Amino acid sequence: MSFEVDIRKTVESPQRRFELQVRFTAQARRTVIYGPSGAGKTLTLQALAGLLRPDAGRIAFNGETLFDSGACVVVPARRRRFGYLFQDYALFPQLNVRQNVAFGLQRGWLNPRHDAGGEAVERWLAALELGPVASQLPHQLSGGQRQRTALARALVAAPRALLLDEPFSALDPGLRERTRDELDRLLAQIDIPLVMITHDPDDLRRFGEQVLHLRDGVVGD
Amino acid sequence: MNAAESAWIPLALSLKVAGWATLIDLVLGVGLGLLLARGRFPGRELLDAILTLPMVLPPTVLGYYLLVLIGKRGWLGAWLYEHLGIQLIFTWQGAVIAASVVALPLVLKAARAAFEGVEPQLENAGRVLGLSEAAVFFRVTLPLAWRGILAGLLLSFARSLGEFGATLMVAGSIPGRTQTLSVAVYEAVQAGQDGVANVLVLITSLTCIVVLLLAGRLLSGQPLRGRAAR
Numbered sequence: 167m168s169f170e171v172d173i174r175k176t177v178e179s180p181q182r183r184f185e186l187q188v189r190f191t192a193q194a195r196r197t198v199i200y201g202p203s204g205a206g207k208t209l210t211l212q213a214l215a216g217l218l219r220p221d222a223g224r225i226a227f228n229g230e231t232l233f234d235s236g237a238c239v240v241v242p243a244r245r246r247r248f249g250y251l252f253q254d255y256a257l258f259p260q261l262n263v264r265q266n267v268a269f270g271l272q273r274g275w276l277n278p279r280h281d282a283g284g285e286a287v288e289r290w291l292a293a294l295e296l297g298p299v300a301s302q303l304p305h306q307l308s309g310g311q312r313q314r315t316a317l318a319r320a321l322v323a324a325p326r327a328l329l330l331d332e333p334f335s336a337l338d339p340g341l342r343e344r345t346r347d348e349l350d351r352l353l354a355q356i357d358i359p360l361v362m363i364t365h366d367p368d369d370l371r372r373f374g375e376q377v378l379h380l381r382d383g384v385v386g387d
Numbered sequence: 388m389n390a391a392e393s394a395w396i397p398l399a400l401s402l403k404v405a406g407w408a409t410l411i412d413l414v415l416g417v418g419l420g421l422l423l424a425r426g427r428f429p430g431r432e433l434l435d436a437i438l439t440l441p442m443v444l445p446p447t448v449l450g451y452y453l454l455v456l457i458g459k460r461g462w463l464g465a466w467l468y469e470h471l472g473i474q475l476i477f478t479w480q481g482a483v484i485a486a487s488v489v490a491l492p493l494v495l496k497a498a499r500a501a502f503e504g505v506e507p508q509l510e511n512a513g514r515v516l517g518l519s520e521a522a523v524f525f526r527v528t529l530p531l532a533w534r535g536i537l538a539g540l541l542l543s544f545a546r547s548l549g550e551f552g553a554t555l556m557v558a559g560s561i562p563g564r565t566q567t568l569s570v571a572v573y574e575a576v577q578a579g580q581d582g583v584a585n586v587l588v589l590i591t592s593l594t595c596i597v598v599l600l601l602a603g604r605l606l607s608g609q610p611l612r613g614r615a616a617r
Contacts, residue, residue, distance in 0.1 A: 212511075215515050216514070216515075217511045217514065217515065242514070243511075243514040243515050244514055244515070244516075244517045244518055244519060245517075246515075247517075248515060249515075250511075250512070250515040252508055252511075252512060254508065256506070256508045256509050256511070256512040257512075258509060258512070258527065259509075259531070260530055260531065269513075269516055269526075270516035270517050274522070275521065275522050275525040275526060276525075276526070277526050277530070319516070320515075323516070323517065
């Protein structure tokens with residue numbers, strides 16, 4: 167896997183003005199972008215996913231240009247085929263676990279039915295031990311179950327890479343190490359390239375084949 | 388004609404007018420509510436203020452504006468009459484326009500608040516999962532906002548049902564054609580028909596109470612029919 171990134175983005179709000187100017191090449195199967203909160207990690211990840219449009223620059227994945235301000239190329243998020251694990255998981259609150267997992271496989275303007283199935287959905291529900299809670303709503307789940315639901319939802323459509331935003335920060339500290347183990351094993355099994363952003367040194371030790379340090383909107387080494 | 392019979396005709400007309408007005412407000416209110424919630428353009432709050440005016444302006448002032456716009460010699464009214472032969476003044480369609488303008492702010496405010504309450508991250512989740520912008524709206528945004536929008540629609544229905552001032556100015560008070568419930572109450576009292584007035588007033592009050600109960604239930608987050616099965 168390789169991400170080539172060279173982007174600039176200025177974000178302005180009444181409270182602050184933030185300049186992101188990141189430039190890096192991520193070639194490892196597992197890349198961790200590490201830095202304190204407010205360093206621009208989430209903005210960077212959103213730019214990779216196509217959820218944030220940089221002011222200028224270029225983003226390429228395995229040689230394919232996803233964004234190029236010079237050539238006016240903007241591949242929309244829906245066509246980038248990346249899995250994205252949101253920090254707070256962003257599960258659809260009105261849909262049960264099964265519907266959340268099946269969400270990305272369903273085309274059109276209607277959400278999956280309560281009993282949505284299919285080979286891929288069943289496989290991921292089983293792989294992440296979500297079978298017993300498949301008909302429950304997100305607010306009825308434990309933190310770990312919520313994370314696994316979000317992971318299943320991201321992986322079910324066989325994305326080209328997985329982008330993870332602080333994947334363990336919403337979990338109880340006691341649960342983090344075990345969840346790290348599980349995720350480590352799972353990702354090794356399906357062999358999917360990943361980019362993770364985190365401020366937790368433990369994540370860095372476990373997942374950081376390649377590490378990029380981000381501070382005040384700029385990547386150092 | 389006894390009191391019950393003379394109440395039936397204006398009630399049916401009022402329900403028809405309020406139904407159409409609510410339908411128009413559904414389209415306009417949701418569209419404009421989304422624009423105001425998500426749009427980033429200069430004059431956004433000014434537009435919101437102008438669209439909210441019907442809530443605070445005297446209905447007669449509103450009725451006057453409408454006459455200037457869709458009256459026989461009005462800007463739009465003259466054109467419609469000349470080219471399409473359509474006359475809106477003194478018709479039930481005119482009453483629909485009056486009611487929908489008066490009730491629009493109720494849907495608009497509710498829809499804007501409902502859309503602003505939808506977590507943007509959930510819409511982003513829809514996008515990375517392969518949804519087009521239209522699909523994000525129908526599968527993520529609308530299901531999370533419909534409750535607030537529906538509550539606004541119910542209020543707008545109740546408001547349309549009770550609309551008096553602007554309706555009287557635009558549609559007049561033609562029995563059986565434009566004489567709605569609230570106008571009929573006025574006419575009945577003027578004519579000293581207390582029996583008719585009593586029935587009309589009772590019907591109006593009951594209908595509005597039912598609508599308000601439904602709206603309150605929606606806003607408090609309870610399901611419409613008992614508890615959801617678990």
